[in-house]
Amino acid sequence: xxxxxxxxVLVVLLHLYFMYFEMFAWTTTGKRIxxxxxxxxxxxxxxxxxxxxxxxxFLAAGLIWTFFIHDITWQSxxxxxxxxxxxxxxIYGAMTADRKIxxxxxxxxxxxxxxLIL
Numbered sequence: 001x002x003x004x005x006x007x008x009v010l011v012v013l014l015h016l017y018f019m020y021f022e023m024f025a026w027t028t029t030g031k032r033i034x035x036x037x038x039x040x041x042x043x044x045x046x047x048x049x050x051x052x053x054x055x056x057x058f059l060a061a062g063l064i065w066t067f068f069i070h071d072i073t074w075q076s077x078x079x080x081x082x083x084x085x086x087x088x089x090x091i092y093g094a095m096t097a098d099r100k101i102x103x104x105x106x107x108x109x110x111x112x113x114x115x116l117i118l
Contacts, residue, residue: 004115008063011108015060022053059086083109
């Protein structure tokens with residue numbers, strides 16, 4: 001269980017970072033992360049990225065919330081729900097934006113799911 005909690009904290013930290021750079025540093029950090037897009041893309045898509053960052057913040061908030069749920073069954077179910085949401089978002093991002101999103105976002109969540117199920 002400790003390994004799952006550590007992995008969930010990692011996923012939370014990643015999503016807080018995603019929220020930060022998408023909402024507040026899209027035109028600087030975004031350019032460094034997503035090399036294949038032209039520089040003007042980041043200015044043009046700043047509002048869309050901020051919206052996406054907000055969703056990443058919600059995913060982090062949901063996982064943070066699970067640390068305050070005392071009923072083990074509910075805690076596990078809510079964790080699974082949010083980790084599945086992160087996994088789906090990561091797979092979709094890998095298919096539509098950049099393959100490395102799978103490894104940075106989906107894979108840690110999938111490992112968390114595996115640890116919760118075991």
